Amino acid sequence: MAGTRTSIHGEWSSRFAFILAATGSAVGLGNIWKFPYIAGQNGGGAFVLVYLICVALIGIPIMMAETMLGRRGRQSPINTMQSLAEEAKANPNWHFLGWLGVVAGFLILSYYSVIAGWAGAYVVKSVSGDFSGASAEVTSSLFGEFVASPLQLLFWHTLFMVSTMVVVARGVQGGLEKSVRFLMPALFVLLLIMVGYAMSTDAYGQGIAFLFAPDFSRLSTSGILTAMGQAFFTLSLGMGAIMVYGSYLPSHVSIARTSVIIAGADTLVALLAGIAIFPIVFANGLEPGSGPGLIFQTLPIAFGKMPGGAFFGMLFFILLVFAALSSSISLIEPAVAWLVENKGMSRRRACFWSGFVTWLLGLGTVFSFNLWADFTLFGNTFFDVLDYLTANIMLPLGGLLLAVFAGWIMKQRASKDELSDEGVLVYKVWRFLIRYVSPVAVAIIFLDVIM
Ligand code: TRP
Secondary structure, three states, rough: OOOOHHHHHHHHOHHHHHHHHHHHOOHHHHHHHHHHHHHHHHOOOOHHHHHHHHHHHHHHHHHHHHHHHHHOOOOHHHHHHHHHHHHHOOOOOHHHHHOOOOOHHHHHHHHHHHHHHHHHHHHHHHOOOOOOOOHHHHHHHHHHHHHHOHHHHHHHHHHHHHHHHHHHOOOOOHHHHHHHHHHHHHHHHHHHHHHHHHHHHOHHHHHHHHHHOOHHHHHHHHHHHHHHHHHHHHHOOOOHHHHHHOOOOOOOOOOOHHHHHHHHHHHHHHHHHHHHHHHHHHHHHOOOOOOOOOOHHHHHHHHHOOOOOHHHHHHHHHHHHHHHHHHHHHHHHHHHHHHOOOOOOOOHHHHHHHHHHHHHHHHHHHHHOOOOOOOEEEEOHHHHHHHHHHHHHHHHHHHHHHHHHHHOOOOOOHHHHOOHOOHHHHHHHHHHHHHHHHHHHHHHHHHHOOO
């Protein structure tokens, strides 16, 4: 028998609803904005290979662990960790792992919202025909001028944060289940159209080779850490987002199968984004390692040239905003669920306060692209530091501790009970990975960077 408790916040209507919500959380800016630019900065192929290995050996087992812990605890991650630690008669300090996740969620959402705002601004730029016939110089200077304007970034960041909090205030099941059902497939189709365009450029082969031909001489130790961090980031792991979604999961749903489906869909979207973008990069003599502006400098060139480009551009950036929205709600849900459970706040009030704090933090990212651009720590802006701290340190650390908890601290009886529907072999493989492979791999990569 799996856990019989239910969550006070409600439950997903079906297994499919959970898959949609978790895929909605996983697929977002991480796949379409971040993956291509960090793959570009880290030399392509070898980085992509390490990322794929991390998704399979670290990501999937930890996703199963997070879902399972959430479903057994049936509360916000902080309270779930507390009650599972009690159940295992373990040290009560395990609930600080929930806190680590809440803090990571605030930090990530604060910059995520700013970038989602860029996508919002690009909806308008597409419609107004700014990209028609634009060369690489034009799109690059358009982007440069845009991020140089604190007021514009502030406006879009504010709009995105308000939208996020409105959706979260309504509860995760309501509007979200429905929107993800239509918008995700639409985004997928649009990506295929972009891949079609990329195939028509004469640098298609070069783009594919860059992404898939591994050249390990171009991958540094810090590149390996970034690839692992990206595996956590893109799958929404290590901070309790999937745990809180798992807490709304009905009993007797196969967690192994859902995890493989979610990770597979997420990886596919990231690879398609890469396949769409790098041929445009090479065909137009752009720099693959040019950084966070990469998709905003490349895709508009394609929209400016293809028939109906203004329309497709608008549609693409709208769908990107929605993909970001379905991710951002999972970043704040652990904090909101805790405020409702422990502080007796209404959902709306909890949303208001957590949204406000995130918005305020986001100002740091807004200004790091303009007013504070010269304010750096070893050459890194506020945004760079935030991104490194969360994706490369906090998420893998959270994931490592979650793996240790699920594999070593929690009684085997409990995890077996929760994963009883998976079959003996799947359980054994999972347990081996979660005890030995995932935590050790994360630890080795950490040590490698420190040494
Ligand atoms: N996975 C999302 C993306 O790729 C971002 C995200 C949502 C996330 N929830 C998360 C990242 C929780 C880390 C942890 O865009």
